[in-house]
Amino acid sequence: MAKPFHELRERLLRACIAPRHVRRYLTELADHLADLTAEEERAGRSRADAESAALARLGGMDDLAKAMIGHRQFQSWCVRAPWAMFGLAPLFFLAGAYFVACIYLWFLWQVFLPGMDTPFGHGNPGPIYGFQNICIQAGKFYYTGAPILVGWGIGLMAARQRVKAIWPIGSLVLIAWMGATAQIQASRTAVPDGLGNIRMGFFTPGPSVQDIYGCLIHALMIFSLAVLPYLIWRLQKAHYFSA
Amino acid sequence: MTSRETNPNFMNGVPELLILRLLQQEEMYGYEIVQAIRNRTDSVIAVGEGVVYPVLHGLERDGALKSRRKTVNSRSRIYYSVTPFGAHRLADLSEAWTNLAVAIQKMLAGGQHGEAIP
Numbered sequence: 001m002a003k004p005f006h007e008l009r010e011r012l013l014r015a016c017i018a019p020r021h022v023r024r025y026l027t028e029l030a031d032h033l034a035d036l037t038a039e040e041e042r043a044g045r046s047r048a049d050a051e052s053a054a055l056a057r058l059g060g061m062d063d064l065a066k067a068m069i070g071h072r073q074f075q076s077w078c079v080r081a082p083w084a085m086f087g088l089a090p091l092f093f094l095a096g097a098y099f100v101a102c103i104y105l106w107f108l109w110q111v112f113l114p115g116m117d118t119p120f121g122h123g124n125p126g127p128i129y130g131f132q133n134i135c136i137q138a139g140k141f142y143y144t145g146a147p148i149l150v151g152w153g154i155g156l157m158a159a160r161q162r163v164k165a166i167w168p169i170g171s172l173v174l175i176a177w178m179g180a181t182a183q184i185q186a187s188r189t190a191v192p193d194g195l196g197n198i199r200m201g202f203f204t205p206g207p208s209v210q211d212i213y214g215c216l217i218h219a220l221m222i223f224s225l226a227v228l229p230y231l232i233w234r235l236q237k238a239h240y241f242s243a
Numbered sequence: 244m245t246s247r248e249t250n251p252n253f254m255n256g257v258p259e260l261l262i263l264r265l266l267q268q269e270e271m272y273g274y275e276i277v278q279a280i281r282n283r284t285d286s287v288i289a290v291g292e293g294v295v296y297p298v299l300h301g302l303e304r305d306g307a308l309k310s311r312r313k314t315v316n317s318r319s320r321i322y323y324s325v326t327p328f329g330a331h332r333l334a335d336l337s338e339a340w341t342n343l344a345v346a347i348q349k350m351l352a353g354g355q356h357g358e359a360i361p
Contacts, residue, residue, distance in 0.1 A: 021300065028273055028296050028321060035274040036292070059291020067294035071301050 005029065008061055013162040015069045016079035025068055033058055078161045086163075086171035090154055094178055095202075097146040102198045104139050105186065109196055112136070117188045147179030151226020159233045172226050173219075178202050180219035257288070258298045260340055263307065263325055263333040270311075270324035273299065299323055307332050 005026050012022045036057050040050035058064070068074060078085045109116070112132050151172050158168035183201045205215040265271060265279050276299075277292045302308040307329030313322050325333065 024300070025296055029293050031272075031318070031320065032274050032277075032292060032296075057292050059293040063291040064293045067291075067297040071297055073301065073304055074297070 008064055010162075011061070011065045012068055013160075015065070016076055016161065016163075017068055017074050018076035019160050021068070021074040029058065029064070076161050078157065078163050078167075082163065082167050085157070086154065086167040087174070090150055090171050090175050091178060093153070094147055094150045094175055097150065098143070098182060098200055101139065101143045101146065102184070102200065104142070105184070106196060106198055108135055108139060109186065118186050120186065143184075147175050147182075147222050148225045151175050151222070152229055155227065155230030155233070159230060165234070168230055169227070172223055172230075175226065176219040176223035177215075179222045180215045181205050256336070257340075258295065259302060259307075260333070260336045261288070262295070262298060262302065262323075263329055263336065266308065266323055266325045267330065267333060270322045272320040272322050276323070302329065305332075 008029075009022055009026055012025070013019065033054050036054035037047075037050045040053045041047065043050075045053060059067075112135070154168050154171045154175070157163075158165075181201075181203050184198065185200075186196065186198045188196045205211045261280050261284075262276060265276055265283075271279065273295055274292075277295055280288060299308065299310075303310055303323070305328075306326060308323045309326050310321050310323050312319055314320075
């Protein structure tokens with residue numbers, strides 16, 4: 001991408017234009033610039049002169065940026081409704097991920113522990129490389145990693161759309177607390193016919209100080225891991241601009 | 244990137260009218276549209292050529308235009324054409340601009356008691 005388009009891209013993204021609109025705009029501008037350069041070369045200019053004249057004909061960066069920024073319809077939802085994108089959506093995503101985890105847990109319970117009242121607390125899941133153990137560990141891995149994955153998604157979205165850091169950070173704090181306080185309970189006797197009942201609770205740690213302390217440490221761990229890619233991107237960006 | 248003198252009033256509703264009028268006849272891509280505007284207005288309307296794209300994208304988003312990617316001479320381009328909704332919009336815009344032009348012409352011709360614009 002030509003340097004003027006790099007600057008234009010940054011400017012549009014910082015003005016909260018949705019990345020897909022920016023990408024398409026820049027693609028068409030690059031095509032247009034190539035056509036203009038070819039036209040100027042056919043008129044007898046040298047390559048360098050033709051490129052310079054083509055850029056002038058394409059329009060100043062201010063004009064090109066303002067033409068796009070003036071259309072509110074091209075702004076991303078992260079700017080039009082950041083509270084929804086960084087407040088509600090991640091919570092729904094994580095709740096959805098936990099719902100999938102509950103379905104998986106119920107499936108494992110039915111297959112591997114059909115006679116048990118609860119899928120938890122049974123010491124021996126079989127040989128370490130056995131199918132049963134692999135399935136159970138995969139479920140645990142998914143359950144533990146879900147808030148971190150959602151956090152990475154938030155960071156990616158915030159980085160792509162150049163959103164103010166306060167939104168992803170606030171969102172990650174919410175996600176970390178939701179992940180740290182998530183509690184899962186399962187019992188077969190809670191409902192008739194032995195189908196099994198799985199419940200989840202969020203946001204309320206146990207009553208003891210130790211529970212609260214444990215949740216805080218857990219939340220801090222989730223936050224640290226989830227914020228890492230976003231933090232690296234911010235540092236790289238800062239380094240790029242300072243250079 | 245250097246700038247050159249452009250017509251600032253170009254952006255006040257005129258681009259939509261010109262673009263819809265051009266695309267009503269045939270589908271075109273951005274570069275063709277700008278060249279056609281320049282040729283058909285004898286370069287009276289001057290504009291930074293790149294600013295045509297936000298207008299095209301806005302019209303497409305409103306449903307007045309549709310686009311498709313087409314490869315011509317081994318180059319992939321986005322061609323735009325008018326939708327039925329765009330044709331309606333063109334008719335409305337044309338009528339409004341014709342009325343306005345007639346009214347302004349009357350004023351410039353010296354009439355002091357012009358008729359109300361319908």
